[in-house]
Every structure is written in structure tokens, then in C-alpha cells.
Amino acid sequence: MTGLKLTWRKFSRDRLAFTGSLIILSLVFTAVLAGVLAPYPEDVYSIHPGERLQPPSSRHFFGTDNMGRDIFSRLLFGARITLIISIIAVGASMLIGVPLGLLAGYYENWFSEAIMRVADVFLSIPQIILAIFLAQSLGPSIHSVILALSVTYWPWFTRIVFAETRTLKKASFIEATEALGASRIRTMLLHVLPNVSSSIIVRSSIGMGFTILTAAALGFLGAGAQPPTPEWGVTIAESRQFLPDAWWYATFPGLAIFVVVMGFNMLGDGLRDILDPRIRRGFE
Amino acid sequence: MHKNNLTFILKRILYAVPAIAGLLILAFVISRIIPADPAALVAGEMATPQQVEELRRQHGFDRPLHVQLLLYFGQLLRGDLGKSLYTGRSVFSDLMDRFPATLELTLVSMFLSIAVGIPLGIVAALKRNSYLDHLLRGFTVAGLAIASFWLGLMLQLLFGMWIGIAPLGQRIGVDPPATVTGLYLLDAAMTLNGEAFLSALKHIALPALTLSFSSFATITRFTRSGVLDVIQEDFVLYERAMGLPPRLVIYKYLLRNALISTVTQIGLLFGLLLAGTVVIETVFDWPGLGLYAYNAIILSDYQAILGITLWAGVIYVTMNLLVDIALGLIDPRKTEL
Amino acid sequence: MDGSGNNVLLNVNRLTVHFHTDRGLVRALDHADLRVSRGEVVGLIGESGSGKSTLARSVLRILPFSAEIAEGEISLSGEDLLAMKESDLNNRVRGRGITLIPQDPFTSLNPVYSIGTQMEDIVRWKGSAGIGEGPAGAKVIEILERVQIPSPRDQIGKYPHQLSGGQRQRILIAMALLPGPALVIADEPTTALDVTVEAQILQLMKSLVLGKGISVLFITHDLGVASQICHRIVVMYAGQDMEEAPVDVLFSNPRHPYTKELLESLPNAEGTIRDIPGEVPNLIQPPPGCRFHPRCSRANNLCALVLPEKKTVAEGHRVRCLYPLEA
Numbered sequence: 001m002t003g004l005k006l007t008w009r010k011f012s013r014d015r016l017a018f019t020g021s022l023i024i025l026s027l028v029f030t031a032v033l034a035g036v037l038a039p040y041p042e043d044v045y046s047i048h049p050g051e052r053l054q055p056p057s058s059r060h061f062f063g064t065d066n067m068g069r070d071i072f073s074r075l076l077f078g079a080r081i082t083l084i085i086s087i088i089a090v091g092a093s094m095l096i097g098v099p100l101g102l103l104a105g106y107y108e109n110w111f112s113e114a115i116m117r118v119a120d121v122f123l124s125i126p127q128i129i130l131a132i133f134l135a136q137s138l139g140p141s142i143h144s145v146i147l148a149l150s151v152t153y154w155p156w157f158t159r160i161v162f163a164e165t166r167t168l169k170k171a172s173f174i175e176a177t178e179a180l181g182a183s184r185i186r187t188m189l190l191h192v193l194p195n196v197s198s199s200i201i202v203r204s205s206i207g208m209g210f211t212i213l214t215a216a217a218l219g220f221l222g223a224g225a226q227p228p229t230p231e232w233g234v235t236i237a238e239s240r241q242f243l244p245d246a247w248w249y250a251t252f253p254g255l256a257i258f259v260v261v262m263g264f265n266m267l268g269d270g271l272r273d274i275l276d277p278r279i280r281r282g283f284e
Numbered sequence: 285m286h287k288n289n290l291t292f293i294l295k296r297i298l299y300a301v302p303a304i305a306g307l308l309i310l311a312f313v314i315s316r317i318i319p320a321d322p323a324a325l326v327a328g329e330m331a332t333p334q335q336v337e338e339l340r341r342q343h344g345f346d347r348p349l350h351v352q353l354l355l356y357f358g359q360l361l362r363g364d365l366g367k368s369l370y371t372g373r374s375v376f377s378d379l380m381d382r383f384p385a386t387l388e389l390t391l392v393s394m395f396l397s398i399a400v401g402i403p404l405g406i407v408a409a410l411k412r413n414s415y416l417d418h419l420l421r422g423f424t425v426a427g428l429a430i431a432s433f434w435l436g437l438m439l440q441l442l443f444g445m446w447i448g449i450a451p452l453g454q455r456i457g458v459d460p461p462a463t464v465t466g467l468y469l470l471d472a473a474m475t476l477n478g479e480a481f482l483s484a485l486k487h488i489a490l491p492a493l494t495l496s497f498s499s500f501a502t503i504t505r506f507t508r509s510g511v512l513d514v515i516q517e518d519f520v521l522y523e524r525a526m527g528l529p530p531r532l533v534i535y536k537y538l539l540r541n542a543l544i545s546t547v548t549q550i551g552l553l554f555g556l557l558l559a560g561t562v563v564i565e566t567v568f569d570w571p572g573l574g575l576y577a578y579n580a581i582i583l584s585d586y587q588a589i590l591g592i593t594l595w596a597g598v599i600y601v602t603m604n605l606l607v608d609i610a611l612g613l614i615d616p617r618k619t620e621l
Numbered sequence: 622m623d624g625s626g627n628n629v630l631l632n633v634n635r636l637t638v639h640f641h642t643d644r645g646l647v648r649a650l651d652h653a654d655l656r657v658s659r660g661e662v663v664g665l666i667g668e669s670g671s672g673k674s675t676l677a678r679s680v681l682r683i684l685p686f687s688a689e690i691a692e693g694e695i696s697l698s699g700e701d702l703l704a705m706k707e708s709d710l711n712n713r714v715r716g717r718g719i720t721l722i723p724q725d726p727f728t729s730l731n732p733v734y735s736i737g738t739q740m741e742d743i744v745r746w747k748g749s750a751g752i753g754e755g756p757a758g759a760k761v762i763e764i765l766e767r768v769q770i771p772s773p774r775d776q777i778g779k780y781p782h783q784l785s786g787g788q789r790q791r792i793l794i795a796m797a798l799l800p801g802p803a804l805v806i807a808d809e810p811t812t813a814l815d816v817t818v819e820a821q822i823l824q825l826m827k828s829l830v831l832g833k834g835i836s837v838l839f840i841t842h843d844l845g846v847a848s849q850i851c852h853r854i855v856v857m858y859a860g861q862d863m864e865e866a867p868v869d870v871l872f873s874n875p876r877h878p879y880t881k882e883l884l885e886s887l888p889n890a891e892g893t894i895r896d897i898p899g900e901v902p903n904l905i906q907p908p909p910g911c912r913f914h915p916r917c918s919r920a921n922n923l924c925a926l927v928l929p930e931k932k933t934v935a936e937g938h939r940v941r942c943l944y945p946l947e948a
Contacts, residue, residue: 129597133315136584137319221581240437243440257431261428522729525716526743616735
């Protein structure tokens with residue numbers, strides 16, 4: 001059985017990873033087809049003051065908000081926003097963090113020290129605070145959120161890639177390839193990268209969950225997406241003054257966040273079990 | 285061993301200095317170089333063009349960058365973090381004022397997560413794969429997926445509005461106790477002020493519970509895996525083979541090793557808690573640094589935001605330093621130079 | 622001393638141990654017999670997977686959770702160890718009647734406590750019958766002197782990672798002797814050491830054990846080491862015990878085909894057992910009857926049907942084979 005087939009077999013048997021990916025696929029599905037699935041797609045922007053704050057019903061599954069907009073439809077579009085923000089942010093952090101980690105791990109000079117020091121500096125402030133700072137410096141918007149999150153998450157990738165690269169370096173096969181005259185970059189790309197890729201994948205999945213929570217928090221605080229964007233955090237912030245009567249206004253966006261982050265965490269945990277046999281804890 | 289310990293501590297402190305310096309420089313870059321017009325940001329949205337110009341000259345934003353950097357460090361050393369648009373006072377005094385509230389919330393939350401998380405983690409590890417273990421794992425996985433601000437709102441909804449047993453916000457419902465430390469619970473206890481103590485307790489309950497929820501999940505998880513890792517270690521097998529009493533093995537030999545991983549988590553935990561206070565204080569109207577940050581965001585009070593960022597960074601670095609030192613004291617392998 | 626009679630300290634009879642794993646039932650031990658007399662050093666020889674460690678762990682009943690003692694008896698001085706209550710076992714047998722010298726001296730010592738602390742805990746909880754009267758600290762120093770650790774007073778504050786492999790092994794030997802045990806189980810005590818240190822440790826063990834009435838179950842895969850310290854050797858293969866004989870007799874006159882091949886794979890009967898031709902049996906689906914029969918040149922159909930009883934072929938020399946070699 002080829003490596004890929006074996007991985008697929010393990011994957012489909014692992015309930016955690018499987019459920020997680022089902023959830024995520026549903027998320028992607030929803031996000032892409034929001035325009036089709038939403039009963040009131042126009043409610044992203046149009047308001048219906050006559051129908052404000054209606055409880056959940058057969059016409060409005062999750063009720064309406066203070067502008068009479070259908071919450072269910074807005075949540076679906078919010079999924080799109082959430083996905084875009086987190087994919088770009090995590091993707092960008094990966095593009096920045098992984099190469100830096102490879103370089104820092106492979107070389108052992110002042111350069112790698114410098115990279116790790118810079119990473120440490122970025123890690124010395126809790127991510128959300130740094131993100132708020134950045135977002136405010138640029139003016140709050142979805143774009144500044146994406147930028148802020150990318151700039152604050154890359155050190156996690158760098159750290160893990162750095163550690164693994166260093167460990168690998170001690171394995172003799174790296175010396176062997178160098179002795180054979182392979183260029184360093186080639187070695188890094190062809191030999192080191194495939195070996196650290198499983199950690200990168202696991203970290204990305206967990207990072208997605210983390211990023212979604214932070215982005216929602218920024219939206220809630222008003223430091224990120226701004227109303228009337230149907231972002232989940234923004235929606236929850238809007239709902240605050242209408243509690244406790246309009247309980248549906250706050251409850252459903254939060255549940256959406258929960259389900260999605262769960263999905264990514266489950267996938268990450270499941271992937272970790274599959275890809276990284278070192279962390280087997282099933283034996284005595 | 286003593287000499288080793290001291291050198292280790294000094295080395296770690298020295299190590300923290302460039303971290304803080306780097307942090308300050310990063311803040312400088314973000315506040316002066318990234319924005320289109322730093323002066324306008326600081327002046328705020330309500331400022332007139334003349335006021336912006338005035339500010340620009342006052343703060344030296346029109347000077348060359350390296351001069352600005354020097355001025356910046358000079359200001360910081362003097363403790364000058366600028367003035368807040370919101371309160372009109374110096375940011376520094378605002379931070380000092382609001383710090384005890386956040387500190388109290390963070391400490392209580394940390395205490396809760398540790399007091400509940402560590403024992404549960406140990407039990408989950410010792411009774412691995414039991415019903416209890418699976419329940420706890422499910423609980424912790426869920427805990428890491430819940431947005432804390434949403435949880436806070438839900439708890440507020442449930443206990444504050446529907447059931448009505450918890451206050452909706454603020455730190456205390458009666459006159460605050462006489463100030464000794466600024467931590468209401470401690471001060472009330474020390475001045476034997478029962479009324480204030482109870483009121484403070486009622487008010488801190490929901491925010492602390494919410495804040496500790498996700499960190500509790502992290503601690504339980506890591507304690508569990510820490511204990512599991514240690515259980516499989518050869519020295520535990522040897523201690524069992526030599527018939528050492530089980531209680532000795534667990535509480536003396538196993539625990540210290542497992543704690544190594546837990547203590548490592550406390551540093552990370554503190555960062556999570558600190559970050560969490562921003563949203564939790566907003567939800568519960570808790571008059572600390574988090575709420576200060578929230579107001580600063582709403583009003584685009586830039587100096588305040590800069591001040592908070594620096595402050596958070598310094599606290600976080602200090603906390604990690606303390607954790608490192610603690611680790612060095614628990615694990616003698618760390619102090620090997 | 623021939624493993625028989627009233628002098629028997631440890632008696633293992635028809636011990637069968639199974640492990641429950643994801644891949645199936647691993648039959649790690651199959652009706653294994655073993656006897657150790659007082660004051661005797663018995664070597665337990667075998668390749669990895671032969672069941673040597675499983676046997677040792679069964680005696681102390683520190684098998685993993687997935688293990689099951691399916692059949693057999695283990696008794697120490699006549700007392701049934703398998704029927705004993707856990708608390709009794711822990712108080713009287715483990716670390717008292719029977720002590721252990723573990724395989725890896727580095728990982729078997731707790732890294733976050735000084736060796737002095739760990740040794741004092743042994744004195745405090747397991748007694749120090751092996752050393753006599755005095756306060757705990759003094760006893761620790763004395764036993765360290767006995768195992769030839771130089772300047773023991775300076776060493777007791779040290780942590781395991783600060784000591785050499787040889788020193789750690791000496792400390793573990795000291796800890797095994799402190800409680801004054803009747804039987805010491807030494808699990809590959811020299812495997813993790815380099816050759817020069819190995820010789821010293823063996824010499825030390827001999828001086829501490831021989832003639833003092835202490836029995837040793839010496840587990841190893843190194844025939845040379847075994848020949849230096851053991852009175853008798855038991856040869857194991859795939860969970861079954863094949864042959865047992867006094868040391869010189871085993872080397873000069875092996876009667877079991879497996880033992881012969883083992884000896885032949887080492888030109889001077891020195892060194893570690895290397896792989897002999899054929900496949901190591903799968904313990905989930907082991908060969909029926911005598912587990913060596915697929916690789917045995919003398920085997921026939923009968924060998925696959927039944928596991929033979931151990932037969933005495935000479936004084937103190939017993940073989941488990943239907944067609945043992947000529948004398």
C-alpha cells in the first residue's frame with residue numbers, strides 16, 4: 001500500500017479527524033454557496049425595520065436582528081467572511097513563518113539567532129493585543145484584521161519548523177546529502193520540508209481555530225470588521241444591548257463559531273494522531 | 285547547586301532585556317512608521333488640522349526617525365506614555381489606576397484554572413480511558429472552541445438576567461474596602477469587611493469563571509499528558525518494582541516531573557488570560573485594563589492603545605521570566621550551564 | 622546447588638503470560654519453568670522477544686495493564702506470589718524479598734531528585750537490612766562505599782544526569798542491596814555500559830553477591846557475561862525455556878539444538894547473541910508445540926504437536942526436547 005493510501009485509510013478510520021473534516025467541508029460549502037442557500041441574501045445589506053427583533057420562526061430560522069435582517073442568512077455570509085479571513089491569515093503566516101523556520105533551523109549562525117529573537121519579540125505580546133494595536137494603527141477593517149493576524153501568527157510556524165529542522169539536522173542523512181554536494185536550498189526543500197510538513201499541517205489546522213476566535217473577538221471589540229458587515233463577532237456585539245429579550249441574536253452566531261472552531265480543532269487533533277506516531281499514548 | 289541557581293537566574297533576567305527592547309522597538313515601528321500620519325492618529329478623530337500640526341511639533345513626529353527613536357526611549361524611561369483622549373490624564377496613571385482590577389481578575393481566574401485543572405488532569409491520566417477521562421477530554425476540547433466573550437454573554441444571560449443570581453457587571457455593589465493592595469477580595473479580607481468581601485466575590489464570580497474556562501481546558505489537557513508521559517517513564521517502573529509506596533511514587537516522584545510540563549503551560553496561560561481580559565472586561569463592565577482598551581478602541585484613543593500594548597508586553601515577558609526561573613528550580617537539568 | 626531440593630528460593634512453574642494488543646493476543650510466555658536456589662546466580666539467556674524480561678516482570682507482578690497471567694505458579698520461599706494481595710506484595714516482596722537492578726541506569730533514576738534523596742527513600746521505606754544500624758544518611762554513604770563509589774559524601778547531592786553510566790549502575794546495585802534481599806533480579810545490568818566499565822561492574826557484583834547467600838536472576842543476551850558470573854544458565858526461546866545446565870556443562874555439552882546453534886554462532890562463546898538463520902517466530906501465531914521446531918534440523922511432526930516436558934539428562938542438566946543432542 002502506498003504511503004498516501006495508507007494515510008487515507010488511517011484518516012477515514014479516525015473518527016476525530018473525519019468528523020472534523022466533515023464540519024469544515026460543510027463550512028466551505030456554506031461559505032461558497034451562501035448566496036444560494038440563504039433564504040434572504042439581500043439582508044446582508046438591506047434593512048426591514050418593521051420586522052426587527054423577531055424570535056426564531058419557520059420564516060426566520062434564527063430570528064431577526066435589530067434592523068429586521070434575517071440572522072440565519074447573515075450567518076451564512078458571515079461564514080464566508082470567517083473563512084476568508086482565517087485562510088488568508090494562516091496561509092500568509094505559513095508563507096512567512098515556514099521559510100524563516102527552515103532557514104533558522106538549517107543554519108547555525110547569527111542570522112538564525114536573529115530570526116528567532118525577532119520571533120520571540122512578536123511572541124512577547126498576546127496576539128490579540130498586538131492585533132488590536134496593528135488594526136488601530138491602520139484603521140479598523142477586515143483588511144487590517146487579516147494583516148494583523150498574519151503578522152502575529154507566523155512565529156508559531158517558525159518555532160515548530162525551527163525545532164524540527166534542528167532535530168533533523170542531527171540525523172546523519174542531512175550531512176550525507178551535503179557531502180554529496182547538494183545545494184543547501186535543495187536539501188531544505190527536498191529533504192527537510194517533507195519531514196516537517198506533518199507538523200505544519202497540524203499547526204495550520206489548530207491555527208485556523210485560533211485565528212477564527214481571535215478574528216471574532218476583534219470584530220466583537222470593534223477593532224476589526226465594522227458594522228454592517230455580517231461578521232459573527234460584530235453580530236454578537238450588536239446583540240448586546242438587546243439582551244435578554246432577543247436571546248437568539250447573541251446565541252446563534254456564538255454557536256456557529258463554536259462548531260467551526262471545534263471542527264478545526266478535531267481535525268488538527270485527529271491529524272496529529274495520524275501523522276505523528278511519536279505522540280502515541282495508547283500503550284503501557 | 286546554589287551558585288548554579290543564582291547564575292541561572294541572572295542569566296535569564298539578562299536574557300529578558302533584549303526581548304523587552306525588541307518589543308519597544310516593534311511598538312515604535314508600528315506606531316510611527318506604519319500609519320499614514322502618526323500625528324493624526326494620536327490627535328484623534330475630533331482634532332482640527334491645526335491641532336494635528338501642533339501635536340506633530342510637540343511630539344517630534346516631524347523629526348528624523350533616529351531622533352524620534354531616541355526621544356521615544358527617553359519618554360519611556362521617564363514613564364511618559366502620553367495622554368489619553370478619553371480621560372484626559374496621563375496614560376501611565378490610567379494604567380496604574382486600572383491595573384489592580386485586571387490583576388485581581390487574572391489571579392482569581394488563574395487560581396481557578398489551576399486548582400481545578402491540575403487535579404482533574406491527574407485523575408484523568410491515572411484513570412486513562414475511563415468514562416471520566418473521556419468526559420473530561422470532550423469537555424476540554426469543547427472548552428477550547430468556545431469564544432470567551434460569547435460564553436460570558438451566555439452566562440450573563442443565564443445567571444444574570446434570567447435566573448438573576450449574579451450581578452450584571454462592575455466589581456462591587458457596595459462601597460469598596462479600604463485600599464491596601466487594590467485587590468478588593470484581599471483588602472476586604474484584611475480589613476475584615478464582610479459585606480465588601482461578599483459583594484466583591486459575587487461580582488467576580490462570573491467574569492472569573494468565564495475567563496478561566498478555556499485556560500482550565502488547556503491546563504487539564506497538559507497536566508494529563510504530562511502525567512501520562514511520566515507514568516511511562518522507566519523510573520516509575522523502577523520505583524514500582526522496588527515496592528515504594530504508591531502514594532510516595534505519585535505525589536513525590538511522579539508529580540514533580542509532571543509539573544514541569546504544567547509550569548511551562550502557566551506562562552502561556554498567563555498570556556491567554558491577559559488577552560482574555562480585554563473581551564471579558566468588556567462584557568462584564570469590569571473597570572480594568574481590558575475595558576480601558578475597549579474604550580480606547582471605540583474612541584480611537586491611540587496613545588492609550590500604545591500604552592496598553594507596551595504594558596501587556598512587559599507583563600508577559602516578566603511572567604515568562606518568572607516561569608522560566610521556577611522551572612529552573614524544579615528541574616535541576618535546566619540549570620546546567 | 623542444582624536448582625532442586627529444599628534450598629529453592631524462587632519457583633516458577635508452567636508460567637504462561639499473554640498480552641492483549643490491537644493486533645491480537647501475544648503469547649509471550651508458554652509454560653516456562655524456572656528455579657533459583659538460595660545463594661545461586663542463575664543466568665537467563667535469550668534473544669530479544671524470548672520472554673526473559675516478561676518472566677522477570679511477572680515475578681514482581683509489574684506487568685503492563687494489557688498483560689494476563691493465564692496459567693502457572695510463582696512462589697518465593699514457598700509463598701504463592703500470584704495469590705498474594707497487592708499490598709503484601711508491595712510491602713514484603715518488592716524491594717524487600719526481591720529487588721531489581723534495571724536495564725537502563727539513566728532512565729531508571731528519577732531526574733529531578735538527587736541520588737541521595739532517592740537512596741534515603743529506599744532506606745526509609747524498604748529498610749536497610751543489607752547494611753546494618755545507623756541513621757539513614759550514614760547507611761547511604763556506607764553502601765556507596767561498598768559499591769566502590771569514590772568520595773560518596775560529594776556524590777549524594779548530585780543528580781543522575783551529572784554522573785557517569787558506571788556510577789549510575791553502581792548506585793542501582795547499591796539500591797538493590799540496601800534492603801537485604803533474598804533475590805536480586807538483574808535485568809541486563811551491563812548492556813548499557815561500555816566494555817571496560819562492564820568488566821568492573823561484573824567484578825563488583827561478584828564480590829557483593831557470591832558467598833553472601835544472595836540469589837541472583839541474571840538476565841542477559843551476552844553469553845560471555847553470563848559465563849563470568851552465573852552458576853547455572855537457563856536458555857529461553859520465543860517464550861519457552863529450552864535448556865538449563867551449570868555454566869561449564871552448557872558450554873561444553875549443550876543438548877538442545879537451539880543452544881548448540883546459539884553457541885556456534887559465537888566463535889569463542891563470547892559476545893552478544895546474533896541472529897541465527899531463520900525467522901524469529903511471531904508470538905501472536907506461534908508455532909505449535911516446541912516453538913523452535915520450524916528452524917530445527919532435528920524436528921519432525923511430533924515436535925509440532927506437543928511441548929515436551931523438561932527431562933533431566935544429567936545432574937542439574939535438564940532439556941526440553943524430544944530429540945536432544947548426544948552427550
